[in-house]
Amino acid sequence: MNSPLRSKKIDQTGTGYLPGLAIDCVIFGFHEQQLKILLLEYQNTNLLALPAGFIQEEENINDAARRVLAERTGLTDIYLDQFYVFGDQSRHDPAPMRAIMEAKGMAVDDNHWLLRRFVSVSYYALVDFTRAVPNPDVLSDSCDWYDLASLPTLMLDHQHIVQKALETLRTDLDRKLIGFNLLAETFTMGELQRLYETILGQELHRSGFQRKMLSLGILERLEKQYNGGAHKAPYAYRFVSDK
Amino acid sequence: MNSPLRSKKIDQTGTGYLPGLAIDCVIFGFHEQQLKILLLEYQNTNLLALPAGFIQEEENINDAARRVLAERTGLTDIYLDQFYVFGDQSRHDPAPMRAIMEAKGMAVDDNHWLLRRFVSVSYYALVDFTRAVPNPDVLSDSCDWYDLASLPTLMLDHQHIVQKALETLRTDLDRKLIGFNLLAETFTMGELQRLYETILGQELHRSGFQRKMLSLGILERLEKQYNGGAHKAPYAYRFVSDK
DNA sequence: ACAAAAGTGTTTTAGGTACACCCATGC
DNA sequence: GCATGGGTGTACCTAAAACACTTTTGT
Numbered sequence: 001m002n003s004p005l006r007s008k009k010i011d012q013t014g015t016g017y018l019p020g021l022a023i024d025c026v027i028f029g030f031h032e033q034q035l036k037i038l039l040l041e042y043q044n045t046n047l048l049a050l051p052a053g054f055i056q057e058e059e060n061i062n063d064a065a066r067r068v069l070a071e072r073t074g075l076t077d078i079y080l081d082q083f084y085v086f087g088d089q090s091r092h093d094p095a096p097m098r099a100i101m102e103a104k105g106m107a108v109d110d111n112h113w114l115l116r117r118f119v120s121v122s123y124y125a126l127v128d129f130t131r132a133v134p135n136p137d138v139l140s141d142s143c144d145w146y147d148l149a150s151l152p153t154l155m156l157d158h159q160h161i162v163q164k165a166l167e168t169l170r171t172d173l174d175r176k177l178i179g180f181n182l183l184a185e186t187f188t189m190g191e192l193q194r195l196y197e198t199i200l201g202q203e204l205h206r207s208g209f210q211r212k213m214l215s216l217g218i219l220e221r222l223e224k225q226y227n228g229g230a231h232k233a234p235y236a237y238r239f240v241s242d243k
Numbered sequence: 244m245n246s247p248l249r250s251k252k253i254d255q256t257g258t259g260y261l262p263g264l265a266i267d268c269v270i271f272g273f274h275e276q277q278l279k280i281l282l283l284e285y286q287n288t289n290l291l292a293l294p295a296g297f298i299q300e301e302e303n304i305n306d307a308a309r310r311v312l313a314e315r316t317g318l319t320d321i322y323l324d325q326f327y328v329f330g331d332q333s334r335h336d337p338a339p340m341r342a343i344m345e346a347k348g349m350a351v352d353d354n355h356w357l358l359r360r361f362v363s364v365s366y367y368a369l370v371d372f373t374r375a376v377p378n379p380d381v382l383s384d385s386c387d388w389y390d391l392a393s394l395p396t397l398m399l400d401h402q403h404i405v406q407k408a409l410e411t412l413r414t415d416l417d418r419k420l421i422g423f424n425l426l427a428e429t430f431t432m433g434e435l436q437r438l439y440e441t442i443l444g445q446e447l448h449r450s451g452f453q454r455k456m457l458s459l460g461i462l463e464r465l466e467k468q469y470n471g472g473a474h475k476a477p478y479a480y481r482f483v484s485d486k
Numbered sequence: 487a488c489a490a491a492a493g494t495g496t497t498t499t500a501g502g503t504a505c506a507c508c509c510a511t512g513c
Numbered sequence: 514g515c516a517t518g519g520g521t522g523t524a525c526c527t528a529a530a531a532c533a534c535t536t537t538t539g540t
Binding site: 205207208211212215224226228229230231232233 | 501502503504505509510511512513
Binding site: 018019020021055057058059060061062082084085087088089090117119121171175 | 261262263264298300301302303304305325327328330331332333360362364414418
C-alpha cells in the first residue's frame with residue numbers, strides 16, 4: 001500500500017493519483033448502545049476529519065475505498081456502500097489542510113495539490129466494533145471512535161457528509177438488511193433491536209420486532225446464551241444470507 | 244455556455260475543466276406507452292452514447308449536470324438525481340472516442356485528454372417528453388429518443404449505466420413520488436397507471452392503484468376530459484406538492 | 487345492445503400495533 | 514417472592530389484493 005497519507009513521505013505533486021478526486025468514508029460502529037463513527041485527529045490542530053484517501057491511477061474507486069477502510073480498521077471484509085458525491089465548489093477551503101501540513105512542519109506551497117479543489121466520492125461502511133483496530137494515517141495522531149449523538153465539530157463539510165450517510169443508512173436499513181454488519185457474528189434479539197432503535201432514533205415494539213426479524217428468514221437460531229443476567233437466557237442468532 | 248462538446252472548436256487540452264471527471268445522464272421520457280431515453284449518435288461511426296459533459300473548474304457538479312440537461316433538452320426545470328459513480332478502470336477504453344474524433348476529421352494525439360481515463364458521475368433525469376427538444380452536441384449528428392425496451396448497443400459501459408439508472412428509478416418511484424415528472428402537467432389516472440406499469444415492468448390492479456394514488460394526497464382532481472373515447476370520460480389530475 | 491374504460495364498493499388477506507401471558511434466572 | 518428480560522399468543526386495526534358492480538361514452 002502506498003497511499004500518500006500512509007507512506008512516511010508525503011508526495012509533493014500527487015503523482016500516481018487521479019487528480020481532484022478523493023474518497024471520504026463514514027465508518028459506523030456500534031458499542032454500548034451507541035452508534036459511533038471513526039474520526040482522525042490531526043496533530044497539533046484540533047481538527048477532526050473523516051478517514052479519506054485518493055485513487056491510484058490504475059485502481060477502481062471502490063477498491064480505493066476498501067483500501068482506505070483496510071488501512072484505518074485492519075478489516076477487509078466490510079459492508080461498504082457509495083452514497084453520494086459531494087462536488088460543490090463551496091466545499092473547497094484550503095485553510096484546514098494548510099494548517100494540518102504546517103503543524104506537521106511542512107513548507108506549504110500555495111499550489112500544493114492537497115490544497116486544490118477536490119470532489120469527494122463518499123462511502124459509508126458498517127463494521128464490527130469489536131474487530132476493528134483503528135489506525136491513524138501519517139498526517140494524524142489519532143484514529144478513534146466518536147459517539148454520533150455528541151459529535152464534535154468536523155473539518156470542512158464533513159458534518160454534512162455524516163448527516164447524509166446517516167440518512168442513507170436509515171433508509172437502507174429496512175431495504176437492504178445490513179444492520180447485522182454492525183454486530184458480532186452472533187447476537188441476541190435484544191441487541192439487534194437496540195441497534196435498530198439507535199440507528200432509527202425511535203423505540204420499537206419488542207414482540208413485533210422479533211416476529212418481523214424472524215419472518216424475514218435470514219436469522220439462524222443457535223443455543224441459548226447464559227450471560228448471568230437475572231432473567232431468562234436469550235437465544236443467540238446468526239445472520240444467514242439466502243444465496 | 245462553453246462546454247467543449249458544444250463550442251465549435253474542441254479544446255485540445257481540456258483546460259478549464261476538472262480532469263478525469265465526467266457527467267453521464269440517463270434522460271428518461273415516456274411516450275406512447277414506452278419508456279425512452281435520450282441518446283447521441285456520433286457522426287459516421289454508428290456509435291451511440293449517453294449525453295455527457297464535463298465540470299467547469301468553478302462549477303458545482305450538480306450544476307454541470309443541469310447544464311448538460313439544458314443543452315440536450317432545452318429544459319431547465321427537470322427532476323434530476325445523482326445515482327452512482329462508475330469508477331472502474333476497466334471502463335477505460337480510448338478506442339470509441341478516438342473513432343469519433345477521427346470521423347470528425349481531427350488529428351488525434353495518443354495523449355489527448357478525451358482519451359484518458361474518466362470517472363463518471365451518473366445522473367438520471369425525468370422529463371416531460373412533449374416539452375423536450377433534443378439537441379445534438381458538436382461531436383454528434385443526432386440526439387433522439389430510443390425505446391428502453393429495445394435499446395441498441397451503446398458505447399463503453401453505457402448499457403450498464405442505463406441498467407443501474409432503471410433499477411434506481413424503480414426503487415425511487417414509490418419512495419420519492421417522482422413519476423409525475425415524466426407526464427404532462429395534467430394527466431388521467433389511466434395514463435399514470437400505464438406509466439407505473441411500464442417502469443416497473445408489471446401490471447397493477449386498477450382499483451388498488453387508483454385508491455393508493457388518491458390516498459397519497461398529492462393529486463388534485465380537475466374537470467373530466469372528453470377525449471372522444473367510447474367510454475366514460477376520465478378525470479384529469481394534476482400533481483400538487485404539499486410543501 | 488354492446489364493448490370499452492372509468493369510478494367506486496365489497497370481501498378477503500396480510501402485516502403491523504398493542505397488549506397480555508408465561509418462562510427462566512438472580513437477588 | 515419478585516423484578517427483569519425473553520419468548521410467544523391473541524385481539525385489533527389498517528392497508529393491500531382481488532373481485533364485483535355501476536357509469537358514461539361511441540359504435
